[in-house]
Amino acid sequence: QVQLQESGPGLVKPSETLSLTCSVSGGSISGYYWSWIRQPPGKTLEWIGYIYYNGGTDFNPSLKSRVTISIDTSKNQFSLKLNSVTAADTAVYYCARHASSSAKFDSWGQGTLVTVSS
Amino acid sequence: DIQMTQSPSSLSASVGDRVTITCRASQSISSYLNWYQHKAGKAPKLLIYTASNLQSGVPSRFSGSGSGTDFTLTISSLQPEDFATYYCQQSYSTPRFGQGTKVEIK
Numbered sequence: 001q002v003q004l005q006e007s008g009p010g011l012v013k014p015s016e017t018l019s020l021t022c023s024v025s026g027g028s029i030s031g032y033y034w035s036w037i038r039q040p041p042g043k044t045l046e047w048i049g050y051i052y053y054n055g056g057t058d059f060n061p062s063l064k065s066r067v068t069i070s071i072d073t074s075k076n077q078f079s080l081k082l083n084s085v086t087a088a089d090t091a092v093y094y095c096a097r098h099a100s101s102s103a104k105f106d107s108w109g110q111g112t113l114v115t116v117s118s
Numbered sequence: 119d120i121q122m123t124q125s126p127s128s129l130s131a132s133v134g135d136r137v138t139i140t141c142r143a144s145q146s147i148s149s150y151l152n153w154y155q156h157k158a159g160k161a162p163k164l165l166i167y168t169a170s171n172l173q174s175g176v177p178s179r180f181s182g183s184g185s186g187t188d189f190t191l192t193i194s195s196l197q198p199e200d201f202a203t204y205y206c207q208q209s210y211s212t213p214r215f216g217q218g219t220k221v222e223i224k
Binding site: 004035044045046047060061094096102103104105106107108109110111 | 150152154159160161162163164167168173205207209210212213214215216217218
């Protein structure tokens with residue numbers, strides 16, 4: 001059974017870049033779509049964007065100008081960079097898998113809390 | 119931009135109760151509607167996809183129905199492990215989640 005694990009700094013300063021990595025184990029990263037999703041405190045889940053194993057991407061229009069998602073198939077990892085962060089970017093960040101661009105998220109990581117604060 | 123509205127935002131129920139959660143889309147999304155269960159500190163879990171299909175490994179007490187703009191998640195007999203927050207999510211366009219329904223013990 002595939003497992004996903006997010007990693008990265010838990011504290012980021014305002015205006016800096018948030019960087020997270022999702023490590024995939026128990027299955028190949030190839031053939032699937034890989035998304036980042038976040039949940040600010042007290043709010044609902046928000047899809048950030050996805051990367052296909054071949055490098056194709058799509059993003060939430062509300063975040064598109066600040067987001068980069070990349071993939072390293074040799075390491076079975078994909079990564080998120082969100083630049084120019086503010087306190088509004090404080091959230092639990094999840095990585096998730098889906099089998100098509102029509103997003104049905106069938107496996108998720110447990111999430112990692114990222115706080116934006118000076 | 120398609121908005122998803124869930125109701126109720128929370129409910130209290132007892133073990134064995136039948137529970138129904140509704141989700142409404144701001145425009146037609148055909149059957150592109152998924153349901154998730156989320157417990158604090160854990161990974162969300164896919165329960166139902168494309169409105170009415172039970173994800174592998176999910177107990178049959180969970181069921182989904184609907185199409186177009188109105189959808190329902192039903193738990194036929196609530197079990198202790200079902201107390202959680204439930205989210206609908208449309209996959210017709212840019213993925214968007216409902217606000218969540220917290221199911222609490224009565």
